[in-house]
Amino acid sequence: MHDQLHLTTTWVGILSLIIFIVGYYFIATEDKYHINKAKPALITGTGIFMLIGLYFSLNGMDGHHLEKEVEHLIVEIAGIFFFLYVAMTYIEAMIDRGVFSALRYNLVSKGYSYKKLFWITGLLAFFISPVADNLTTALILSTVLITIDKENKEFLVPGAINIVVAANAGGAWSPFGDITTLMVWVAGKGEFVDFLYLFPASILGWYVTAFLLSRFIPDGEPPFNAEEKRAEILPGGKQIMGLFALTISMAVISHQVLHLPAMWGMMFGLAILKLYTYYLNTKLSVEVDTDGLVCQKLNPFSWIAKIENDTLLFFFGILAAVGGLHFLGFLEYFTALYTQFGATTVNIGVGFLSAIVDNVPVMSAVLKSNPDMGVSTHAQWMLVTLTAGVGGSLISFGSAAGVGVMGKLHGIYTFASHMKYAWTVLVGYLLSVSIWYVQFIILGIGA
Incomplete structure (x- = not known):
């Protein structure tokens, strides 16, 4: 990477901000x-770099620097x-094969209450995300949530927030x-085992967040007709579930063992x-209608067409x-705060910044600048790992999991509906930081 430019006080920096x-x-x-949130995001992201390109051109600057930066950003x-493309395709494939309908039937037919379903989906999110990653986990369980009850917002909104918080918290350790x-x-x-100390x-x-949210979950049970036909997983559904698990494993192996991007393993899985x-399609049975034999063929492109x-x-x-702001030098101001306010204060603030901006570029900025974390360097890196991961839950689009669930529960789980209960997430966030302080700083466990 090239040396960081400082264009924050120029017209391009001010206008971009x-x-x-x-x-x-x-x-x-x-x-x-x-x-739709994609429209302002796209015009912002592409517009900032168009302005930067114009600034370079007008001032006769070497465009090679900008070109390399954009190439790096494109790869990222x-x-x-x-x-996401592959993960969403697999989820649509499992929806098509009745996987989530069957799961929903099994949960609802047992007579579980809204509150019990709330805790079941939250626990599943927390313990699946460390393996399958927080976004994939949130997408799967939000799909289950919307199939349980498509209309009851009193259940769906706290349930969605619970899944997002659980997936992000589970992914942090x-x-x-x-x-x-x-x-x-x-x-x-940090070593592999070091992250486990964040459990x-x-x-x-x-x-704590789930407990507070559960108080808003309505009493009673989801609507269920005793005469409802039992939902079964269609042919190929279980095998596709297995292939999805294999695909996630291939993504991890690609990154850790083969030195390829994680998405390479995902595309291989696709x-x-x-x-x-x-x-x-060669094995599926055929059914007879008035026109003769009709083959029920599956089309993967129909699944791709349905992704968000x-x-x-x-x-x-x-x-x-955010890549544009980083290129202009704005994120350097943030990392400079370590010297002024100390590592603990700034690392706690990373959680709030991650919710507003995005935890990936924020963490990237912290790692690139490699600030002085003080005497408890290892403990501080674990703190910023915790806050960047968990802090994204404070706002609906502060994490990949939140954005994914907003897409799945479109019009139900939104920025406004999340902010109504955001205080419960804040309480849990502050408790997580407090536990880190007691464990790592006072007791020295994992430090």
């Missing part, structure tokens, strides 16, 4: 203006973009659970899914926008 703030405003007020965005934890691990700031802070912080559907493209484009836009 204004564009980012305006764009962020329209993202946050999606409910008010009914403008593509890694996330295609990871595993190197595979979140992109930011993976970045810290790969950078050598107490993660689970107790989530539990290729396997396509081959499997070809095989399945607005979520993918939102990520492209917001990561490009």
